[in-house]
Amino acid sequence: MNSSTSASAPSSDVVPCTDLSCRAPLFILLKSSAVWLVLSSLFGFLATMTFHKPDIFADCSVLTYGRLRGVSSSMFLYGFCLQAGIATMLWLFVRIGRTPLVHGVVTCAGAALWNLGVTIGVIGIFSGDMTGFETLEMPRYAALVLFIAYTVLGIVAALTLRNREPGTFSVSHWLLIAALFWFPWIYSTANLLLLTFPVRGVTQSVIAWWYANNLQFVWFSLVGLGTGFYFIPKLANRVLHSTCLAAISFWFLILFGSWGGIPNRAPVPAWMPALSTIGTVLTVFVLLTVAMNACRTLGCGIPNDLPEEDRLPLRFIKFGLFAFLLAGAMNIIGSLLQVSSYTDFTWFVPAKAGLQSYGFFAMTLFGAIYYFAPTLVAGKFWCPKLARAHFLLAAAGVILGLLPLAIGGVVQGSQLLNPATPFMDIVKHTVMFIRISSIGDILLLAGNVIFAINLIGGIIRYYRAQVEVIYTAATADVIAAGGRP
Secondary structure, three states: OOOOOOOOOOOOOOOOHHHHHOHHHHHHHHHHHHHHHHHHHHHHHHHHHHHHOOOOOOOOHHHOHHHHHHHHHHHHHHHHHHHHHHHHHHHHHHHHHOOOOOOHHHHHHHHHHHHHHHHHHHHHHHOOOOOOOOOOOOOHHHHHHHHHHHHHHHHHHHHHHHOOOOOOOOHHHHHHHHHHHHHHHHHHHHHHHHHHOOOOOOHHHHHHHHHHHHHHHHHHHHHHHHHHHHHHHHHHOOOOOOHHHHHHHHHHHHHHHHHOOOOOOOOOOOHHHHHHHHHHHHOHHHHHHHHHHHHHHHOOOOOOOOOHHHHHHHHHHHHHHHHHHHHHHHHHHHHOHHHHHHHOOOOHHHHHHHHHHHHHHHHHHHHHHHHHOHHHOOOOOOOHHHHHHHHHHHHHHHHHHHHHHHHHHHHHHHHHOOOOOOHHHHHHHHHHHHHHHHHHHHHHHHHHHHHHHHHHHHHHHHHHHHHHHHHHHHHHHHHHHHOOO
């Protein structure tokens, strides 16, 4: 991996042509993803409010819990995660390959089409046209638009990758290329078998679990680890400890990561949950190799001699890596038959998914964006105080929002196994953990708003400066001519 160069963002007033080629498309993707992130947090918080006051939206069918949850999940997964992940992937292909982004106008069109698809899907969910499958709530006409948009963006990414300079293929490429082709495979398969030519019976649930696991665990891990394997040595100004360990992480994730997701108590043939458990347990090698690689590359902590513009992205990525290891451990432990009886179909499951999607994936992308967004412009881009506030709020929000849910899920599962405990007592005890978790939701919402303000503000400042330069140059001759005697 090419990590011997300085990690600091370029301080020159001249933007390299490679970064210049992807500036407009990435700004569209990043700005849109930030807006969807804020909206997802807002609607997610409104959905949580229905647990505290069930009749708060009783007179408005559009704001029922099911629709709010589906809208929030779709906005977060497809509006933010997929879109920001694609933006990061494109930048890494450009930067590592030392080649300009091909067909920038086509990329902008693909980004606009993607946002159109998310908008159509959200409107469909609000109108009641929701599929009912978790992580795949948007109707199939929206899924078709998303698939076409991803095809456009994927072709651009593949062509950019093909044009890379010789000798620039790195560890990150392994994971990002796999992710590039992984999503269209799982997304098209799930949509065809669940929405277009729906299978019957319990097979629908099996495919839905398969898709959710492949999206939230495999695809997020491929993009997140590919990003981390580039930025950790880059920001620490060191060389990745072991390419061999990275290869082990990659192959175990590819070979066994997609097996999981089926609960042990699911009403399916016994071999399915058993195979799912085996595959999930084998991902322990992914956790061990990633942990060894990161610890031996980064050391015990963040180097003290790093500039602040590198320390903050590294904090985000380091937090995301820890969340990845914790979420993976929870996934493995929760898949064991003795433990799953306490955790399946409880709040432990969404806590684990949230730790993987926001704690790991979103935090890793935040770190990447905080580094590469300033490389697209000349001069200052971020407000450092807002960036630091975002990290503190996001980290605290993940801890306060997901830890109570995980604990509450275990308590909920143990009470559900006790036939002497009335169900309403279980609900009352669970609400206490949800109320604590709501504090974390508020912190995440505040952090997401700060991130959006900081990002969109930087983009607006850049384009305002460009307009001022163009206006000054265009009127210079007129002013000079008007000033003559």
